[in-house]
Amino acid sequence: MVASVQSRVDDPQLIEKRRAQIVAAAIDLFGRFGYHRTTIRDIASLADVSTGLIYQYVRDKEDVLLLALDEVLNGYLRAIPAALRDVEDPLPRFRAAATAYCRVVDANIDATVLAYRETKSLRPVHRELIKAKELKTNDLIAACIRDCVDAGLFREVNVELFTYQIVMLAHTWALKRWRFADLMSLERYLDDGLDLLLDSVLTPRGRRRLQRQAAGATPARAPVTSGRSR
Amino acid sequence: MVASVQSRVDDPQLIEKRRAQIVAAAIDLFGRFGYHRTTIRDIASLADVSTGLIYQYVRDKEDVLLLALDEVLNGYLRAIPAALRDVEDPLPRFRAAATAYCRVVDANIDATVLAYRETKSLRPVHRELIKAKELKTNDLIAACIRDCVDAGLFREVNVELFTYQIVMLAHTWALKRWRFADLMSLERYLDDGLDLLLDSVLTPRGRRRLQRQAAGATPARAPVTSGRSR
Amino acid sequence: MVASVQSRVDDPQLIEKRRAQIVAAAIDLFGRFGYHRTTIRDIASLADVSTGLIYQYVRDKEDVLLLALDEVLNGYLRAIPAALRDVEDPLPRFRAAATAYCRVVDANIDATVLAYRETKSLRPVHRELIKAKELKTNDLIAACIRDCVDAGLFREVNVELFTYQIVMLAHTWALKRWRFADLMSLERYLDDGLDLLLDSVLTPRGRRRLQRQAAGATPARAPVTSGRSR
Amino acid sequence: MVASVQSRVDDPQLIEKRRAQIVAAAIDLFGRFGYHRTTIRDIASLADVSTGLIYQYVRDKEDVLLLALDEVLNGYLRAIPAALRDVEDPLPRFRAAATAYCRVVDANIDATVLAYRETKSLRPVHRELIKAKELKTNDLIAACIRDCVDAGLFREVNVELFTYQIVMLAHTWALKRWRFADLMSLERYLDDGLDLLLDSVLTPRGRRRLQRQAAGATPARAPVTSGRSR
DNA sequence: GATGAATGAGCGTTCATTCAT
């Protein structure tokens, strides 16, 4: 819940419920038509409430956008820890994090693009909130990367930059989906993309570990670097 | 010039001149405030023409957006060949293309972000025109990649995917500038980013060639893979 | 209590109590912000009740305005008889009435101005009720004037017109307070104003009586007409 | 013209013309229904223009109110000098000023009441402009009073207070018209009211002068103080 | 060709009022 959005209604449960209704409709419409083309009436209508009701839970339309973007990022924030829950080893954890990110982006492509399109439509204060939440998500991935580095599986990379490589791998799938949809499946995109990126950061030890795990876990899959002979 | 945008004025030179005026103002304002927040009056005022004049060279506001986005992409399309003019060798050509792309993006950050934000505000027909032009730009880079592959300097990569890695390297600089501006310079970003990506595609031969060229061109710089021993 | 305002609640004592709560808040807010700028929520909030409750004691917002204006006029209607209680002589009674009116107006300036601003916001039927109550207040003063005339202290003035001179003396203090506040005190305003008006209606007998009373009551004060020699 | 109201149109003549249209409609409607009940659409419709046009000559609805109130006061400001043009003697000048004021108020009763009702609806800055203009009008009357004092026709009165007696004489006719309309004609109201007020300020010399002039100008009229013997 | 005043549909927002609890 975004503390900075005020409500005229007191009951927290009701706020939760109503905002969820409103935000779900907003994400859908903003995602399809954009923030400016979507009217409050559209949102109210899709959420099956009156226009006036929205203004009991939100101060203005921009607040709805903030809640919507916040919810989108919360989705990411929830998906990654869930995917890491039972994974212990650094390398699989990293892969799980990256994969989970890509999958949740894929499951919410419009919402992801929405974040790119409309973050600038937020007031500066709200924009900062969203940026902070994005960094929080990035940190989940960065932590996995750091674990791999600490375990000697990754070389001493620029963690921030490499994190963004992963992030952008996921986002690009959404941003350029109009292109990739014709070229390959998400699975293929994910595998190829991750392999490419991993290849430049794995230490020899990391490389060996990866091959062993890949062989054990999914014997059908050729090892990442199998195509390369050195 | 975009053929699909109709004008009420006949003289092609005048059209060229007036549209240039309008589009320059539009790119500036759209970039700073977004498409929807910018009014036709704003554009007219900045371009030093009357609102009515704009509608003599364009059918509606969306046409202005199309022309603006088209001009932004044209800028990319002009920058890359210019950077390749005197470079013959495949590897330097690739690097020159990637570098030029990043630089032109850096020089037009608002415009680049604009393309991400507002392409969806175009009518489908116009959206396709812009996508096509983006692909045309990508092709310039893809050609360089293919040359490197053909020359045995790159392994047989997924050209399309690798092209997008380069494209997104450039775009990410614009899209996440709010983050990177604090972390590193464009030079550093470019070098680190390109090295990372190159590292995963260079063949041993490409790697040697690169080291030799780097040694010759900028002896002060350590070779890309210096930290790794294989 | 205003008979024409209907309530959904039966208990008269409760009606009395709740309406007093509501009206006190309404007079305050209407006086400060005007009728239209004040919302039912504002009133409910200041009166520490729910918005719904108001509609149990009143049919609509305009009813609240009627009750508020009625209460303001009631204040006048109570103040004047109270000030006359122990005064027997016609001339002091007149002065007491006029003084009391000015003082109650001064003590409720916002409310007085409110009556001027918003009586027209009432439905015609309600407007008439308020006008009738204003006349009832005027009658208290007119009666004092008539007593003075009957006692030969005032000449045969146009009672209605002279009454309004007194009324407007009081109201002008409220209506033009922004000007008078800088120029003089209420005491000064009252004395100067009353003297001016008395001067034109006192008979020679009234004038002598006044001088005698003024000398007896407040010897420090120069007689009203001291400055004039005839 | 009110300098503080901005317009999107440049041509001063057009501004003059359009604002006159708008303001005439606004004064009519504000006077009849009040500021808040009157919508911009109402004004546009009565002025025979589109709603959008109004916003080319005014920034918001409150600006229209300012222009309307300003125009009302301008009417007063024009009427008084016009009435004084050919009158030289101080006493007739004073009477002409007071009479002209009452007549212009009578001719614009709704507008006068409007000023009382809605001045508080202005933003503080604009409120001050209106108050300043009211004082300017008062000064026209105050000057006449001062001339009479200087000529020894009036005693040394509190000019400010006496001015407001005149002003309120005029305004009361508008504010309490619902009462006076039944009781007397404007002529009667004016004569009685002015006589009452004059009676308390005339010096013996002024009184003689007045009687002489009244006898010469309107022999049919009994002198002001004929009913009183001193 | 160029101007910019005029149009009016459409949107965000408010708030008096209702009614289920």
Add this chain to the structure above:
DNA sequence: GATGAATGAACGCTCATTCAT
């Protein structure tokens, strides 16, 4: 009797677009 969440009509205002000059 009391609550306060919900409603939706209505208003102020914007701005893309037109068209007389």
